[in-house]
Amino acid sequence: MKKVIVLLALIIANFAIEAQVKTPQPSPKATVEQVVGLTTVTVEYSRPSTKGRTVFGDLVPFGKLWRTGANANTLISFGDDVTIDGKSLPKGKYSLFTLPKADNWEIIFYKTTDNWGNPEEWKETDVALRANAKPIMTDRKVETFTIGINNVSNDSGDLEISWEKTLVALKFDVPTQKTAIASITKALAGPTAGDYFSSAQYFFQSNGDMNKALEYVNKAISLAKVGEDVPFWHLRQKSLIQAKLNDKKGAIETAKLSLANATKAKNDDYVKMNNDSIAEWSKK
Numbered sequence: 001m002k003k004v005i006v007l008l009a010l011i012i013a014n015f016a017i018e019a020q021v022k023t024p025q026p027s028p029k030a031t032v033e034q035v036v037g038l039t040t041v042t043v044e045y046s047r048p049s050t051k052g053r054t055v056f057g058d059l060v061p062f063g064k065l066w067r068t069g070a071n072a073n074t075l076i077s078f079g080d081d082v083t084i085d086g087k088s089l090p091k092g093k094y095s096l097f098t099l100p101k102a103d104n105w106e107i108i109f110y111k112t113t114d115n116w117g118n119p120e121e122w123k124e125t126d127v128a129l130r131a132n133a134k135p136i137m138t139d140r141k142v143e144t145f146t147i148g149i150n151n152v153s154n155d156s157g158d159l160e161i162s163w164e165k166t167l168v169a170l171k172f173d174v175p176t177q178k179t180a181i182a183s184i185t186k187a188l189a190g191p192t193a194g195d196y197f198s199s200a201q202y203f204f205q206s207n208g209d210m211n212k213a214l215e216y217v218n219k220a221i222s223l224a225k226v227g228e229d230v231p232f233w234h235l236r237q238k239s240l241i242q243a244k245l246n247d248k249k250g251a252i253e254t255a256k257l258s259l260a261n262a263t264k265a266k267n268d269d270y271v272k273m274n275n276d277s278i279a280e281w282s283k284k
Helices: 002-018 176-188 193-205 210-222 232-244 248-264 268-282
Strands: 029-036 039-046 075-078 082-084 087-089 092-100 105-110 127-133 135-150 156-173
Touching (some): 087 127, 105 156, 210 232, 232 248
Antiparallel strands (some): 039 075, 082 156, 105 127, 135 156
């Protein structure tokens, strides 16, 4: 009897899962991602429709804080620091609030992003940036609330909010030139010690060309800053490569250098690994 009851329970549970009703959301979610210059900008929001209603000045009252969408916070994230109205907005994710008026909109980037609608308690300390933009009346009616990133150039873009016959555009500048120059400078400067070390580590771990691995780890070691100790993990990797090349004498000498630097850095794990390897290689 118990087996029959369990079986019936499973059948009912499966039926309940399959019978869940799926209907369209009145304000469907949307995500917009746009690269502006070298900066990725992402907007996540819900899109209500007018459905015959008057929006601005009625459904969305003038002079009152608006969630700028529906449901949970509208979120906007910038992959780099951007500039708006001459003010810097650090890279990161913000909730987007607006204060619409007939002749001016205040656009607010807010640090707290987990509200449903407007925050229960507005904290001015959570305001990352405020900016103003003039609303434009258009001939084209936008039925469904829309946020886009338009007028994209290498150095800037417009955050556009449009609904009904109102369009609001807020320009933001991105640090393309700064990012590009930093990238060019880094590339022309050549590989870093970390790049050489990672290459040597790959050849070693993949049983590749050990001579090439030794060449790369030596280059990593040679790039140690003057007056600073060679990283003990670089020396450790070199000793392992030397041992694999059957240069036990060289491996022991390098391991001793790694041991000294690891001891100085108080890294017990590398101290033990080096001591164990020195003991092992000394037997052969």
